[in-house]
Amino acid sequence: MTQSNQSSPFRLVGNVALVTGAAGGMGKAITAALLAAGATTVYGWDRIDAGSDGVVGTVVDLADTVKVEQVVGELDQVPQIVVNAAGLYANRDGFDVPTDAFVRTLNVNLVSAFVIQREIGRRLISTGAHGSFINISSVAGRHAFPNQPDYVASKAGLIGLTRAGALDLSPLITVNSIAPGTVATAMIDQVIADVAAQTGMPLDEQRKAFESSIPTQRMQTPEEIAAAVVFLASTAARSINGEVLNVDGGSTRD
DSSP: OOOOSSSOTTOOTTOEEEEETTTSHHHHHHHHHHHHTTOSEEEEEESSOOOBTTEEEEEOOTTOHHHHHHHHHTOSSOOSEEEEOOOOOOOOOGGGOOHHHHHHHHIIIIIHHHHHHHHHHHHHHHHTOOEEEEEEOOGGGTSOOTTOHHHHHHHHHHHHHHHHHHHHSTTTEEEEEEEEOSBSSHHHHHHHHHHHHHHOOOHHHHHHHHHHTSTTSSOBOHHHHHHHHHHHHSGGGTTOOSOEEEESTTSOOO
16 A cells, blocks of 8 residues: 555555456446545456546456456556455355356456465565555355355355465555445345245345345445445555455344
């Protein structure tokens, strides 16, 4: 993290960032928040072009880990802030998940994050600069849910990668994770639709059931996850390392 001459410790002036899954609702909110906090450039990676004002978009399939390593090597600036926000989800009975589908989910959600952490970590440490790596996990990685074994395994693995990275990349780089709960994105719309199909509950009632299970009685917003990212990326969080921050309205209490 580049030290800023701004008075607020939450300013990210002078920093370059990389966000995976940048075309999704959460990824877009994160890139916007980083730019608003003063990041000079944000590299946005996704399967579709995430480029916009201030965001250098790169189309990359994160399941292709060889390609991920190649694209990291082509970056013309070394990011001080890395946010692995990409997430692949499907609702399927564990007995019906093909091996290749399981491996693809792990590659997108977990292995690509490891490759990025390794390659950018090497480059950043060689410059002697401070950095902040943030992995977007899920409460599903802390407490398993049915019919998504590949997603649960990948998000639990991302928490493990976070804790290992916090040891391996110290003292220059901090590595933390955010575990969102029920965030109002297209992914949660799909989750609700899948559960409604299984329970036979009307879609609007199923949505209300999700919301009523949250102590705050509402879903989180992508912007709230993005605000947590900005905090963890800032100098104010320099002593936070290897932690998992629940942003779930109080659903998880351990």
